[in-house]
Amino acid sequence: MPTKFLYWWDSYRREFDAVVVRINGNRVWLDQTMFHPRSGGVSNDTGKLTWQGEEYVVKEVVKEGEDAVHLLDREPRFKVGDTVHGVIDWERxxxxxxxxxxxxxxxxxxxxxxxxxxxxxxxxxxxxxxxxxxxxxxxxxxxxxxxxxxxxxxxxxxxxxxxxxxxxxxxxxxxxxxxxxxxxxxxxxxxxxxxxxxxxxxxxxxxxxxxxxxxxxxxxxxxxxxxxxxxxxxxxxxxx
Missing domain, CATH: 3.30.980.10 (Threonyl-trna Synthetase; Chain A, domain 2)
Structure with missing residues (x-):
């Protein structure tokens, strides 16, 4: 299933929960996201993902096909199937x-x-x-x-x-x-x-x-x- 882009319905929402569907190094795919990927000439959102008290910086978000790929500051310890909490940099x-x-x-x-x-x-x-x-x-x-x-x-x-x-x-x-x-x-x-x-x-x-x-x-x-x-x-x- 392609990533569900939550901002399509509400651009003002700043936080969300999502299930991890794929991981490749520091690249993370989620079932849904509030992070806007770099696309259509518009720069990507940044922010953070948290899991069990650990915080990962979302440095970049890119679009691959119909999916958003979140590039983190390091390889995460969470696994596919885990639920993470996302927060976007609202000022940006x-x-x-x-x-x-x-x-x-x-x-x-x-x-x-x-x-x-x-x-x-x-x-x-x-x-x-x-x-x-x-x-x-x-x-x-x-x-x-x-x-x-x-x-x-x-x-x-x-x-x-x-x-x-x-x-x-x-x-x-x-x-x-x-x-x-x-x-x-x-x-x-x-x-x-x-x-x-x-x-x-x-x-x-x-x-x-x-x-x-x-x-x-x-x-x-x-x-x-x-x-x-x-x-x-x-x-x-x-x-x-």
Whole structure:
């Protein structure tokens, strides 16, 4: 059975119990997890697993197929079948959630204004980086991204609910712009997890998000770069 990702239903849950299903050195597979693996450009969660008073640092979480693999600071003494308790680093997770929802707002505005799609990106606790297939001159680029972020901050201030729900594949495919990543096929599976910012954006997405845009705080433009004729890059962060 693939790993059950508990944050699909509740991004705010910080602790959980899980059964160990596989161990390979310091790599641990669980039946379910709150740890978000590094995927979709979003950095992984960190935290700890505890078992019978012993504490193991979760240094990294990666996705292999449909499973999350937890990389610990050392080889564990617990065995397959044991129950462990997991705690995520909430400060790191919440920063990632805020930036992740911010990327959806900016991507939606860029799609509306320029018909631009995201061609790549990275979300860390410190900043987000997005690449767009935009054909803009270097002179126009900085202002274009600054204006998009100004518009995004107006959306943030409106305190719009961020809904998470599941749709059958055939229903989801009827939604315009359900996938805003260039050169990306619609996700597999008969049921998709949908993240909707009411009136702004609807996307198929598997990552953690805030429940209201106001939680994002202020989106701050850092810099922009031209990486080629149709590849424009923007860096931004959130504060506080």
């Amino acid at each position: 997770r919440y920063r990632l959630m805020r930036l992740h929802t911010a990327t959806h707002i900016i991507a939606a505005l860029a799609y509306r204004k320029y018909n631009a799609l995201v061609t790549g990106g990275e979300i860390t606790p410190e900043y987000a980086r997005d690449d767009y297939n935009l054909a803009l001159s270097s002179d126009a680029l900085r202002k274009a991204f600054q204006d998009l972020i100004t518009e995004a901050n107006e959306v943030v201030k409106r305190g719009i609910p961020v809904k998470v729900y599941f749709l059958k594949r055939e229903e989801a495919l009827k939604i315009p712009g359900i996938v805003k990543l260039a050169e990306r096929e619609p996700p597999p599976g008969e049921e998709w997890r949908i993240v909707e910012i009411e009136g702004i954006d609807v996307q198929a997405d598997g990552g953690p998000h805030v429940a209201n845009t106001r939680e994002i705080g202020e989106i701050v433009f850092l810099k922009s770069e031209s990486r080629g004729k149709d590849k424009k890059r923007v860096y931004y962060t959130v504060k506080p």
